Amino acid sequence: MSVLSLAACGGDEAPAAAAAPSAQAGGTDLAAAGCPATVVIQTDWNPEAEHGGIYQLLGPDPTIDAGSKSVSGNLVDSEGASTGVQVEIRSGGPAIGFQAVTAQMYTDDAITLGYVDTDEAIQLSDTQPTVGVLAQLDKSPQMIMWDPATHPDVKTIADLGKTDTIVRYFEGSAYMDYLVGSGVLKESQLDGGYDGTPAAFVASGGADAQQGYASAEPFIYENEVDAWGKPVEYQLIHDAGFQVYASSLSVRGDKVEELSGCLKALIPVMQQADLDYVADPAAANALIVELVTEYDTGWQYSEAVADYSAQTMAELEIVGNGTDGTHGSFDTDRLQTLIEQTTPIFTEQGTAPKAGLTPEDIATNEFLDTSIALN
Structure with missing residues (x-):
């Protein structure tokens, strides 16, 4: 099967202010790569183990904001070294009025990455295009x-x-x-x-x-x-037979170009965080359960469920490698099939996808480190 190698074209918006290069950064200096001072990730639900890889990015003693349902702290690499920027992880679902993440990304310009299912990316491709840059989940749960x-x-x-x-x-x-x-x-x-x-x-x-x-x-x-x-x-x-990439980390279609330098450095850090979470989910799961308690949205989520989830995702290869052997990659043939399956559905619903939509319009493997893979 073929895999994606092309990025979507970026827009002509003025780039967001980037962080200044940091002398305190470890092996990966995301500030020097042009990442914003705070990388903002918008999730699609309350904190849960399916999001474990992004919570793995947080350094020690993160700041929990129960009011805004977000957590922030130093964005660290696999060795725990600072990357020179902060990461802010925002809860979805009730925290954003159950609005689609794509709509939130187009409402709030501060969001760097958001969780977007690829069928949602297809459905909104004509009005609110997004491009997946990391398939944290190879299979939808x-x-x-x-x-x-x-x-x-x-x-x-x-x-x-x-x-x-x-x-x-x-x-x-x-x-x-x-x-x-x-x-x-x-x-x-x-x-x-x-x-x-x-x-x-x-x-x-x-x-x-x-x-x-x-x-x-x-x-x-x-x-x-x-x-x-x-x-x-x-x-x-x-x-x-319905093989959507669930909650793929995505950027707005008009921001791919301006964020390209950042993404080239950031996405491998996130790939490795996924692997680290699979290898030892305990710390991230403990934080997830703490966040659920602090956010107090009515969502119930125990540590036992988080542990089961991490184990099951590994066993079923929900978190896995793409067809090319790289963790986080998108498969062109699979995306093309999904476009063909869903275009008539969305057209009938009155939300027709962009005319002539291709896999390269909704996802790219450009920013992946192809050497990073789950064993």
Whole structure:
């Protein structure tokens, strides 16, 4: 399979003020590379282990701002040395009124990088283009789960489609339009009323299936939902044919050029942080759980869930290498397939992608260090 090698063209905005080169920086001087004094990362949800790699970037004693739901501190490299700039990690979801990260990036010019799913990048490519620069997750953890005791013959999502089992999900999810359009599931099975809680799944007594994340719900439902308290089985949406890059670190399309020097130095630091998190997630997970408590948005997230998530993402290769063997790379063929799968869906929804959209418009491998890979 081919992989991307081209960057999207940048705009002509005046570049943001860069940090002054720092004599205190370690082996990687991001200030000298032209990075802003504070690299601002906008996440797509409350703090969670799926974001572990970016929390790995924070040096000791970060500053927690419970009001703005953000944490900041020295941006450090794999050896713990300062890179000469700060990093600020902002919570998403309720912290930004459940607004899409792309919209937030186009509202707040201070954001350097944001988490953008590649189907979102396709959908908004004509009005708010973004370019993915690091695929921290090679597979989306999104899945559909079911009760194996109630459905002993179901092993895949396609098996669910051969039954009349209700499948509960968030209305408007592109993957569900794909699953129905490709004949994997039937329209008559769908219930778009999922509210993020286990109540309906539990109330069905195992009769219904439901969306979730492989890196969270299987553990939560078995160990933390007292009314359920038993295993579920699931299949990743990725393995059912909808292979989005979830939460890929992205920049605005009109900022790629002005940030190119910074990204060339920053992205390898972030690649290595992902690897360091996989190798030893304990410190980042402890911070994630602390942040959830401090932010107090109603989101519940235990250290046990964080530990399960880190382990599961490694085991399922949700965090992994691209087809070229490099961690964080995007595959051209996979992106082209996703463009072909989603363009009719988004066009029908009234949010048609940019005419003639190509993989190079929505992602680039230009800034990756190709030698950095998970073993």
